[in-house]
Amino acid sequence: MDTIIMKFGGSSVADNEKLRLVADKIINMYNKNNNIIVILSAQGKTTDKLIQEAQELSKNTKDREMDMLLSCGEQISIAKLSILLNEMGYKSISLTGWQAGIMTNNTNQNAIIKNIDTTRILKELEERKIVIIAGFQGINENLDITTLGRGGSDTSAVAIASALKAKECYIFSDVDGVYTADPNKIKNAKKLTALSYNEMMEISSEGAKVLHNRCAEIGDKFKIPIITKSTFNNKAGTIITDIIEENTIKSVVKKDVSRISIIGNGIIRNIDFIKKIINIIEENKLEMLEFNVSESKISIILKSVINDEILDIIHKNIN
Ligand code: ADP
């Protein structure tokens, strides 16, 4: 029996109707005789709303108390999904981060997972239950709740996949894969079939929201294939593994207002492409403050704010 991790983001669990879609996807995978662990985010914009409400109470919120508050969002979604799956006739159990054995360091609001005691998860799986775990949260040595930083449920999913030596880790969201640029900003962005862990790490650390930044690093360390797919269609997604393709440009990412990065393994040896990018910048009379090339990334900081038009021009040249 294979162990499969299925993570669903906030937009995928936003209401009861979407929870039903998610439940169907889980049941389908469970019925193929797999052990299923589900990791959920908070519903819709719950986390944003909780942050805003806390800030209305105090301009000086304590990180520990914020973690206590924000971790509630994920607990609502896991409980609802478990209620639904049990109602549909499938044995399931929801677990908070600490119940699932997720131990972190003491950095509230940006904690790092130290280790996962899988005893409880394994016990529930042995009883053929679908195990639903709250993403984004863990517990520190003082038994205080911690959270992993915004978007951290992706990291929870890959960390649990690593601890259980899972066959694969699916990340379901509102996009059906990793694209050559944010598909909500650049309409000609293309879906990538595959990416290396290293390229995904670069894309995430440059700020593309699609995967949390520590997630690909853990996947790489424990060699867990990460597959990003849409909750809302059955199209093939993007697989992130250690297969390295040289000389293909993978993605353009805008970080902050004036930093743009182009990612692809071996980009440093693609002299023609580097020259082409410099030409584009000159033709558009953009003033550069920094131009940096490393093994798999070109990073440019401009004096001006980078608008979507510039992003689009650079993107057109990567294919
Ligand atoms: P979830 O709530 O499921 O965790 P996120 O909102 O965190 O989903 O991540 C998905 C979003 O990431 C997409 O809606 C998309 O706008 C954004 N995104 C940014 N860059 C990319 C990219 N290169 N490929 C795909 N999506 C991207």
Ligand code: ASP
């Ligand atoms: N709910 C958290 C957030 O909105 C974690 C996550 O969605 O991954 O940042």
Ligand code: MG
């Ligand atoms: Mg996310």
